[in-house]
Amino acid sequence: MWKMSTDRPAGAPARLSPLSRVALNGPTMGSRWSAVVYTGGELPADELSRAFQAAVDLVDTQMSTWRADSDLNRINAAPVGRWIDAPPQLIDVLSAGIAIGRASDGAFDIGVGDLVAGWGFGAHASPGRSVPARDSGRTADWQAAPQSLEVDPVNRRVRKHAALALDLSGIAKGYGADCLAEAARRCGIVSGLYGIDGELRAIGSKPDGSAWAIALEAPDRTSRGAAGVVDLVDAGVATSGTYRHWRDVGGRSISHTIDPRSGAPIAHDLASVTVIAETSMAADAWATALLVLGPEAGLRLATRLNLSVVMIRESGEQMQHIAS
Numbered sequence: 362m363w364k365m366s367t368d369r370p371a372g373a374p375a376r377l378s379p380l381s382r383v384a385l386n387g388p389t390m391g392s393r394w395s396a397v398v399y400t401g402g403e404l405p406a407d408e409l410s411r412a413f414q415a416a417v418d419l420v421d422t423q424m425s426t427w428r429a430d431s432d433l434n435r436i437n438a439a440p441v442g443r444w445i446d447a448p449p450q451l452i453d454v455l456s457a458g459i460a461i462g463r464a465s466d467g468a469f470d471i472g473v474g475d476l477v478a479g480w481g482f483g484a485h486a487s488p489g490r491s492v493p494a495r496d497s498g499r500t501a502d503w504q505a506a507p508q509s510l511e512v513d514p515v516n517r518r519v520r521k522h523a524a525l526a527l528d529l530s531g532i533a534k535g536y537g538a539d540c541l542a543e544a545a546r547r548c549g550i551v552s553g554l555y556g557i558d559g560e561l562r563a564i565g566s567k568p569d570g571s572a573w574a575i576a577l578e579a580p581d582r583t584s585r586g587a588a589g590v591v592d593l594v595d596a597g598v599a600t601s602g603t604y605r606h607w608r609d610v611g612g613r614s615i616s617h618t619i620d621p622r623s624g625a626p627i628a629h630d631l632a633s634v635t636v637i638a639e640t641s642m643a644a645d646a647w648a649t650a651l652l653v654l655g656p657e658a659g660l661r662l663a664t665r666l667n668l669s670v671v672m673i674r675e676s677g678e679q680m681q682h683i684a685s
């Protein structure tokens with residue numbers, strides 16, 4: 362068991378007024394969102410709940426690959442070469458996805474949609490062609506996003522330079538958690554923990570000044586236990602693991618995380634990667650990126666970029682870098 366802490370603003374005052382703890386959740390992105398907030402009762406719980414639901418619904422409407430009418434699927438269906446208008450939140454996430462794609466030397470790639478489908482995952486899974494004859498050679502018909510997608514943030518539009526299946530599943534849940542936090546802030550809430558399917562964002566500390574203690578699941582397919590605890594204050598945390606989403610293909614388990622450089626599902630002994638970052642979006646994308654890079658290259662890059670990470674190998678061995 363380990364424990365990792367994020368910095369707390371020096372001298373953050375403990376509150377004197379009594380605040381009540383409200384826990385809310387609802388459906389989103391094929392999973393659930395959750396929020397634990399401390400409020401002075403300015404807003405009734407049902408109103409808060411509606412504000413949170415609206416925040417995640419906006420993300421889903423824009424970024425889902427499962428909804429034919431999402432803005433993302435509109436871009437996916439658009440002809441190559443034509444400028445397509447896109448809402449500002451989607452522009453931000455596409456830009457962040459491309460930036461993290463570049464910073465990870467292509468390990469994270471939001472253009473990975475066709476590969477994900479080809480290996481039998483996601484909204485457009487075509488498992489018929491997913492059972493691989495061999496582990497490579499699937500790269501010919503797909504395009505990396507940083508080269509093929511032009512984002513124009515000033516005019517809020519994007520243009521594809523090649524046929525491209527964008528997939529934001531490796532980053533959108535984290536972004537959604539950030540949007541929950543933002544919605545709470547707009548309601549005047551200064552202390553809360555927000556999450557979608559394990560991608561979390563903490564705002565402030567708890568009213569008594571203590572951090573949000575997050576137990577990290579041990580990467581085990583058959584049982585659930587904690588591998589360690591992260592104390593979170595004003596930060597995001599996300600975990601990607603081969604142990605959570607996988608398909609059994611001919612006795613082999615296939616991960617839904619694809620290495621865009623080989624075109625094949627990742628195959629190494631890294632069971633999970635947890636990243637702590639300023640936002641849940643960055644933590645989410647980096648967790649996926651470092652999982653693709655694997656134990657050695659992943660830890661090297663995390664160290665070089667000064668990211669806080671905990672990596673757990675299938676053997677149970679843990680490696681970490683704590684940002685200075």
Ligand code: ADP
Binds near residue numbers: 531
């Ligand atoms: P989880 O936390 O559920 O394990 P991740 O955040 O790791 O999920 O995202 C995995 C999803 O991201 C996959 O289901 C796929 O849609 C997409 N994806 C797979 N490989 C990559 C990649 N190399 N870069 C970006 N997105 C990816």
Ligand code: MG
Binds near residue numbers: 532646649
């Ligand atoms: Mg991710």
